[in-house]
Ligand code: NAD
């Protein structure tokens with residue numbers, strides 16, 4: 058009864074499901090939606106996510122956590138769905154590749170089915186990986202990509218491509234309101250220290266004065282977006298008119314070679330780490346930079362946080378959790 062009254066008093070408040078809500082991006086999104094007064098259900102099987110990321114939300118009355126695997130159906134009543142469940146780091150999505158494809162494909166089918174039954178709007182966390190190892194730089198949404206269908210990264214790339222297909226077919230066939238975002242490399246607090254992606258690896262290595270592992274020549278590029286900027290774009294995308302389905306690239310267009318990122322992290326941490334070259338993983342894209350013309354036009358959004366500022370905030374986060382972990386060890 059109290060819940061019904063709350064909802065009547067706050068008509069703007071929505072029941073929002075965030076799959077993958079205990080992960081890096083999902084936890085920031087849940088926090089943002091809870092602060093806005095929405096009734097948030099965070100669904101996660103904790104494969105790469107962590108309860109630590111949502112500890113601060115667990116005692117909020119408009120937040121609840123459900124431990125569940127999206128590859129199985131679930132029956133909930135919701136107004137909006139953000140579908141983020143899927144490991145995003147290459148080492149994690151490649152460690153159980155069959156489950157990765159199932160998560161993207163069966164997970165999309167289950168969440169689209171839920172959206173169809175409830176009439177919910179549904180957002181898909183797609184990826185720049187749908188462009189594979191791109192021959193065009195920057196990548197526009199019209200570019201169809203250069204993806205190896207049978208390589209080590211395919212479970213993720215092709216899983217996400219198939220999920221996009223399902224989203225557009227549900228939109229055409231069942232008139233579902235969809236929002237497909239192609240997310241480019243994003244970093245920030247709540248990344249796991251063993252996440253394996255480049256920003257967390259370099260920072261953790263630098264803070265421990267261990268060698269910084271640059272794969273290949275280090276001349277391959279990525280473009281890094283700070284997490285708060287990205288979350289802002291998700292929320293703006295969800296608010297757009299029904300006709301705005303995407304796909305829309307979301308990311309920061311400032312492009313950086315990995316060797317330059319390593320040097321920047323060493324500078325900002327004041328570390329004595331040296332750079333150590335290691336083997337380049339299979340099918341590692343040589344370049345990646347988003348064309349964000351559409352995001353600017355349809356979402357009235359652009360990233361604001363410069364990489365130096367975002368890295369300093371992320372370094373602070375890792376310093377805090379590494380020293381908390383060290384304290385835990387000495388307490389034992
Ligand atoms: P993450 O690994 O930190 O979070 C993913 C979350 O999904 C984790 O909490 C994990 O436990 C959960 N999960 C995995 N499989 C699941 C399953 N079968 N059922 C329920 N939960 C499951 O990664 P992230 O960086 O937060 O990425 C979130 C989403 O954004 C992913 O879909 C990813 O593909 C997409 N994305 C992220 C980036 C980025 O740079 N962070 C870039 C492109 C796309």
Ligand code: UDP
Nearest residue numbers: 147253254255256258270271272277315341
């Ligand atoms: N990389 C690296 N050292 C690391 C981790 C990653 O040089 O310790 C490189 C990786 O080869 C890739 C880039 O950094 O060229 C980004 O890798 P990440 O795993 O973060 O994401 P991707 O964009 O490849 O999915």
